[in-house]
Amino acid sequence: MPPVPLETKHHPSSVDLLLIKRLIAETSKQNLLQFLQHEFVNIGKSLAERLIGELGPEFSPKMVVKSLSDQQIVRINQLFRQAKFDDPTGDCLSPAGEYNLHLGIIKELHPDMVATYSGSAQVFEGHPFIVEAGVSVGGKDVKQGLNIFRFANRIPLLFEQGADVVTRTALKRINWGSYKINQTQDRIGVFVSVVSTKIPFKGTGKEYIGDDITEIATAVKSAIQQCCIQLKSKIMKKMQAREQQERKRNLSRYIPDATNALYDVLKHMSQSHASKRKRYSGEEAEILSKITANLITKETLKEKLAEHVEKVDYEMAMEYATQSGVTEEPREDIFIQTLDPENKFIEFQSPIFVFRLVC
Structure with missing residues (x-):
C-alpha cells in the first residue's frame, strides 16, 4: 500500500x-508572532520576527x-x-510508489518490458x-504508437487528453528514436x-493538467526520460542477444557445406601424401595419416566445427557481458560443519544445497 501522508500546515x-x-478567523493564537509560527510551515521564531519587522511600523509581535x-x-499576503522560504517537504503526499506502479503495469498490459521511475518532491x-x-x-491489447495513461493524486484522468501536459510532453518533447x-x-x-497538495487542473471539468506550469512540465519530461534510459539498456541487450542467435544460426547453417569441402581437400592432400608426389611433415602429416586411416571422418x-561455433559464441557472449559490467566469478563448494559433532541432525539434500536440521 502507498505510504500514509502526514498532516501538514500551509506553506506561506x-x-x-x-x-x-x-x-486568522480559525486560529487559537492570540498575537501575530504566535500566528506566524504555528499556522505555517518553515517559519520559526526568528524568521517570524524578521517578517514582522519588514511589514512596517504598524505591525508588532504582540x-x-x-x-x-x-x-x-x-x-x-504581499x-x-x-x-x-524553504521548500516544503513531500511527507504530506502519498504517491503510489514505484513498486506498485511497476506491478500495476505488468498486471494490466503484460508488456514485454517495463521501466518505472519515482522522482523526489519538487515545488511550484x-x-x-x-x-x-x-x-x-509491447503487451496485451495495446495499440501501436503511444498509449497514454494519466493520473492525478492516484485518480485516472479520462477526458481532454490532448491538452494535458503528459500528452504534449510524450508527443512533442521526447525523442523516442x-x-x-x-x-x-x-x-x-x-x-x-502527479501527486500534489494542489493539482493545477484546467477547465471546469478538472480533467487535465495544464501545460503552462514549467516545474511540472520539466518534472514529467525528466521522469519519462529516466524510464526510457532504463528501457534503452534492456532493448540494447535484447538486440545483442538476437544478433548473437542470428550469427550462431548462420554459422551452423554452413557447417555441412564447410565440412564436405574441407574433407574433400584433406582427402585429396592425403592421397598426394600417400603417393609421395608431395610430402608433408609434422602435424600436417599426422592429420593426413588419420584421414587415410579413417580416424578423421x-x-x-x-x-569439431559445431564445437568451435559454440565456443566462439560463448566467448563473444562473455565479452559482451564483461563490457556491460556483468561478471561471473568462479564458484567453489562450501561445506559448513556443525560445531558440536555429537549433535544429531536431519539432513535434506538437493542438487544445490544440503540443509541440516540439528535436533
Whole structure:
C-alpha cells in the first residue's frame, strides 16, 4: 500500500488572501508572532520576527492577530509572495510508489518490458508535488504508437487528453528514436502520475493538467526520460542477444557445406601424401595419416566445427557481458560443519544445497 501522508500546515508561499483571512478567523493564537509560527510551515521564531519587522511600523509581535485590518492582511499576503522560504517537504503526499506502479503495469498490459521511475518532491507556488512515471513496450491489447495513461493524486484522468501536459510532453518533447523505441510502430504505454497538495487542473471539468506550469512540465519530461534510459539498456541487450542467435544460426547453417569441402581437400592432400608426389611433415602429416586411416571422418569434422561455433559464441557472449559490467566469478563448494559433532541432525539434500536440521 502507498505510504500514509502526514498532516501538514500551509506553506506561506501557497496561501492567498482568502485563506489567510480564514486562518486568522480559525486560529487559537492570540498575537501575530504566535500566528506566524504555528499556522505555517518553515517559519520559526526568528524568521517570524524578521517578517514582522519588514511589514512596517504598524505591525508588532504582540499585536492581536484578530484585530488585523483588511489592508494589513493584504500587506501580509504581499510579503509572503515576495519573501523566500524553504521548500516544503513531500511527507504530506502519498504517491503510489514505484513498486506498485511497476506491478500495476505488468498486471494490466503484460508488456514485454517495463521501466518505472519515482522522482523526489519538487515545488511550484509553495505546493509540493511528486511525479511518477512508467513506460512499457509491447503487451496485451495495446495499440501501436503511444498509449497514454494519466493520473492525478492516484485518480485516472479520462477526458481532454490532448491538452494535458503528459500528452504534449510524450508527443512533442521526447525523442523516442534516441532510446531505440519506434514511436509509430512499437506498442508503447506511457503512465504518469502527479501527486500534489494542489493539482493545477484546467477547465471546469478538472480533467487535465495544464501545460503552462514549467516545474511540472520539466518534472514529467525528466521522469519519462529516466524510464526510457532504463528501457534503452534492456532493448540494447535484447538486440545483442538476437544478433548473437542470428550469427550462431548462420554459422551452423554452413557447417555441412564447410565440412564436405574441407574433407574433400584433406582427402585429396592425403592421397598426394600417400603417393609421395608431395610430402608433408609434422602435424600436417599426422592429420593426413588419420584421414587415410579413417580416424578423421566427415562426422568428426562436423562435430569439431559445431564445437568451435559454440565456443566462439560463448566467448563473444562473455565479452559482451564483461563490457556491460556483468561478471561471473568462479564458484567453489562450501561445506559448513556443525560445531558440536555429537549433535544429531536431519539432513535434506538437493542438487544445490544440503540443509541440516540439528535436533
